[in-house]
Amino acid sequence: MTQAADLYQDIILHHSRSPRHFGTLDAYTHHIKADNPLCGDSYELFLQIGDDDIIRNASFEGAGCAISKASTSLMLDAVIGKSVAEAEALFVRFLCLVKEPGSPESQDESMGKLAAFSGVWKYPSRVKCAILSWHAMHDILQATHQKNTQ
Amino acid sequence: MTQAADLYQDIILHHSRSPRHFGTLDAYTHHIKADNPLCGDSYELFLQIGDDDIIRNASFEGAGCAISKASTSLMLDAVIGKSVAEAEALFVRFLCLVKEPGSPESQDESMGKLAAFSGVWKYPSRVKCAILSWHAMHDILQATHQKNTQ
Amino acid sequence: MNIALPLKTDFPALQQKIKGHDLVWLDSASTTLKPKSVITAVHQYYTHCSANVHRSVHTPSEEATAAYERSREMARKFLNARSTTEIIFTAGTTDGINLLATSLSRGILKPGNAILITQLEHHANIVPWQMLRDYHGVNLRIAPITATGDIDLDAFRAAMTPDVKLVAFSALSNAIGTVLPVQQMVRIAHEAGALTLIDAAQAVATMPVDVQALGCDFLVCSGHKMFGPTGIGLLYGRETLLDELPPARTGGDMIKSVTFEKTVFNDLPAKFEAGTPNIAGAIGLAAAIDFLLNIPFEAITRHEEALLQYAIMKLQEIPAVRRIGTPQKQVSIVSFVMENVHPHDAGSLFDDDGIAVRAGHHCAQPLMQHFNVPATIRWSFSLYNDMHDVNRALESIERILKVFS
Amino acid sequence: MNIALPLKTDFPALQQKIKGHDLVWLDSASTTLKPKSVITAVHQYYTHCSANVHRSVHTPSEEATAAYERSREMARKFLNARSTTEIIFTAGTTDGINLLATSLSRGILKPGNAILITQLEHHANIVPWQMLRDYHGVNLRIAPITATGDIDLDAFRAAMTPDVKLVAFSALSNAIGTVLPVQQMVRIAHEAGALTLIDAAQAVATMPVDVQALGCDFLVCSGHKMFGPTGIGLLYGRETLLDELPPARTGGDMIKSVTFEKTVFNDLPAKFEAGTPNIAGAIGLAAAIDFLLNIPFEAITRHEEALLQYAIMKLQEIPAVRRIGTPQKQVSIVSFVMENVHPHDAGSLFDDDGIAVRAGHHCAQPLMQHFNVPATIRWSFSLYNDMHDVNRALESIERILKVFS
Ligand SMILES: Cc1ncc(COP(=O)(O)O)c(C=O)c1O
Numbered sequence A, B: 001m002t003q004a005a006d007l008y009q010d011i012i013l014h015h016s017r018s019p020r021h022f023g024t025l026d027a028y029t030h031h032i033k034a035d036n037p038l039c040g041d042s043y044e045l046f047l048q049i050g051d052d053d054i055i056r057n058a059s060f061e062g063a064g065c066a067i068s069k070a071s072t073s074l075m076l077d078a079v080i081g082k083s084v085a086e087a088e089a090l091f092v093r094f095l096c097l098v099k100e101p102g103s104p105e106s107q108d109e110s111m112g113k114l115a116a117f118s119g120v121w122k123y124p125s126r127v128k129c130a131i132l133s134w135h136a137m138h139d140i141l142q143a144t145h146q147k148n149t150q
Numbered sequence C, D: 001m002n003i004a005l006p007l008k009t010d011f012p013a014l015q016q017k018i019k020g021h022d023l024v025w026l027d028s029a030s031t032t033l034k035p036k037s038v039i040t041a042v043h044q045y046y047t048h049c050s051a052n053v054h055r056s057v058h059t060p061s062e063e064a065t066a067a068y069e070r071s072r073e074m075a076r077k078f079l080n081a082r083s084t085t086e087i088i089f090t091a092g093t094t095d096g097i098n099l100l101a102t103s104l105s106r107g108i109l110k111p112g113n114a115i116l117i118t119q120l121e122h123h124a125n126i127v128p129w130q131m132l133r134d135y136h137g138v139n140l141r142i143a144p145i146t147a148t149g150d151i152d153l154d155a156f157r158a159a160m161t162p163d164v165k166l167v168a169f170s171a172l173s174n175a176i177g178t179v180l181p182v183q184q185m186v187r188i189a190h191e192a193g194a195l196t197l198i199d200a201a202q203a204v205a206t207m208p209v210d211v212q213a214l215g216c217d218f219l220v221c222s223g224h225k226m227f228g229p230t231g232i233g234l235l236y237g238r239e240t241l242l243d244e245l246p247p248a249r250t251g252g253d254m255i256k257s258v259t260f261e262k263t264v265f266n267d268l269p270a271k272f273e274a275g276t277p278n279i280a281g282a283i284g285l286a287a288a289i290d291f292l293l294n295i296p297f298e299a300i301t302r303h304e305e306a307l308l309q310y311a312i313m314k315l316q317e318i319p320a321v322r323r324i325g326t327p328q329k330q331v332s333i334v335s336f337v338m339e340n341v342h343p344h345d346a347g348s349l350f351d352d353d354g355i356a357v358r359a360g361h362h363c364a365q366p367l368m369q370h371f372n373v374p375a376t377i378r379w380s381f382s383l384y385n386d387m388h389d390v391n392r393a394l395e396s397i398e399r400i401l402k403v404f405s
């Protein structure tokens, strides 16, 4: 298990055991399911986005592997308080971090705790776990964006 | 073409160019088609079998490769005048001759001109050419036999 | 136990290192590794002969045809079919079931007829029948299993209503290792007037499969799960049935003559094999069968039995481990979950130790639903595994539990 | 002309002796020989990785999956498809046409719709449509060819009645070498609102095939006819159409979720690939494509053109030889008959000289009926042939004629 640390950094293990923002949200404006039927990962995301396009609050429920759960927990941590545009930008950067060996993002301190996912590219079959909820959030953000530009 | 003689012995070439018993037969008692749609060989056999189970006369029509044509010609030559039982026995022996390397039949002088087919086993895809009409005749003989034993 | 040891070296894939460790292959239920003889047979076809079959009068084609038909005879012998006319080469188990489903929908199954499968089935033995349900109006029924993962024979008997025309089930569950009472189930089906299809994908590498002894009407399996190449499989069918059934796929080689108005199909087995077949695959499969026939099957069974019993005993000593499926008769395969560890996380951590296991639903989601788990970890044993492999996997469990403690 | 010479040594099968002679392979239209790189790629998959794809989290499976999907990307590049979602791995051309026929019968083609094919087609592009005619009530129409063996474009245009929903034809006739005006025919079909399927089985090893330039909706080909393994082929389909069409074969890997009531299919391309695919085949095909992409296609075309023109010129000098098919544009393939010599007899005698030719109906009986011959002798040229091969085949003709004089 020499490389276990690559994938299961303490921060990931911690967030998978004690996820933040876990539970339902009463005052949500957006809701989406993030399902990977192939491995059984299944989450519900709740986002409360203000008229000013700021993500005021967010939460999630559901079950899945440590990677997907920690990723969801850390994602919500990272985007709460951010604007839709900022969250979208982070989505793109997180994808690079997770998918590309030695991506610029993996060296970038502004990624904060998300850097814990910089070893996932070595486990191609696990990439989809790390990005499952991110893609679901992206779908919400895009819908918001389209509504606003109509 | 070192081995050509193996397959195309003079006797085969001769019977393919000038087949014997070629044409229709007016007084036939049995008639059957021998088709190999895969290579386009197609013959009709006419047999006149007496009440005494003797093959009185026979002929064939149609077209096909040298092997199938010569084989049909030589077959009719060999069975005319024989009883149904004798022709059936010859059918079995001819099959051995054609299919088996170094079969006893290939050494057996009583096979007569049919010995010309003793090299066909070296050309597995041509075996079916050599035995096409024989199988058709066999079908007729079996039918005769069944009728008589009913 | 020693029969496994000399064989390990026969499998070149076992020479590789995974993340610095010697590979331990506990995923034979997904695909078996290939012995040298199989790899060589495929290689020789491509280097030496490399011709098409059934089509030409030249020597390379005659050699290829002879080798291909010898492979069919090997398969006949392996399954103990009555004749090579009963052996159809397919691309695998899934392909064989789909081929048969198409043919049955054209020939024997009528709208309103029912097909009975079990709750244990692999998706390959579920979805093609759902397609017949959706496109041809047949009904699909499910024979339930017990809490242990065994077939419920009383319920199976009760499900055999007169409209059931086909019963299709796996001889050995790929997900939890249940050995089904095939002979008995075939008898029950036949008494009710139904045809039987056995999915022997898992069974063929682990126990002797004799179609005459089983009495089944159809049977399918995959080359790649029995030490053979990918892209090749077998469909056995009783000759009278294959004769009656229309072909499923059509094209070259399976015809006697074609005009635009009317096509005359070829005799068996060609009728069911359209186009250039997987010649290298068939030749490789024959080498795999040869490999298998040279080992007494009881030795394989006994060896895998010992590994499985040892693994089960040891797994039961670990409180965080819960076995999924505890069937009365189980071979080669054990499935389990670990408390607080998702199977996929466990899978990645086993891999870090060089141990290849399967984590997932094993293409048996309805079975997972029965046990109320999304996925399990599956260890499957084959003749090249040994106690050392099991011990390494057990050590790995300890470390995985520590990571997630 | 010299590009063929260095390549001959790349093909181990050319090292063999047939009846004491160096093998001359004039049967590439039946199957091409395999270059070393393809043989090695297949060998490496079995020795090194040998895992299943898409199913497990362990390293060997991830490597197999990556190699398999890289092969898909190679195929996309080779056919110039827009996306890998448009590339479906099949077992070959015949398999691809059958798969598409099933899917179309479930999704797009309705009873009363018509399918138009040509008189030139291979049985693989005839019989599956006859099955749709017989089982699904579609009509089958034939576009006639001229006395030379060319498509009759006026008649083709006239046949494009509004009920024609699919036009399926070969880009290059395997029996007589006619090159069809694919782009033009696709345009005519599209203008009439029909979909198009190109049988590129013969074309892919001989001329560049670009699905975007051709504009076709579907295209099929076989690995074994383009220097790749047996048991593998490609189906290209326009993404919007593949999205719309229901799957043809079902089982593992092509699903998102399965319950007994309802199955949700996977996204493209997985939706059309059920079960364990021919992984070694796909990897070998990628090596074959790599081999092809490393030779300028014009060089292949020019080389085969020179061999063909020389062969035709020399054949025309032999009075006993009659060419079957004299199309305006002909590549790689020439068919002929000899006076007083049945093609099968000629085939055996060519073989005695170590020359592998095809003698038969080339799975194109309706075309043979058009020319009123039961069979022909066919020489087909590939990049590993040279003038010496043609000369040896010509000398063989002299001797054959002498035997039958
Ligand atoms: C034009 C054409 N179509 C289809 C086929 C069938 O290909 P396969 O036998 O590889 O399925 C062939 C080859 O025989 C062919 O030449």
Ligand SMILES: Cc1ncc(COP(=O)(O)O)c(C=O)c1O
Pocket (backbone or CB within 6 Å): C029, C030, C092, C093, C094, C095, C122, C124, C125, C170, C172, C173, C174, C199, C201, C202, C222, C224, C363, D252, D274, D275, D276, D277
């Ligand atoms: C019981 C069972 N049936 C069917 C299959 C499908 O086999 P294949 O993927 O080789 O078509 C498998 C293997 O995954 C299996 O274990």
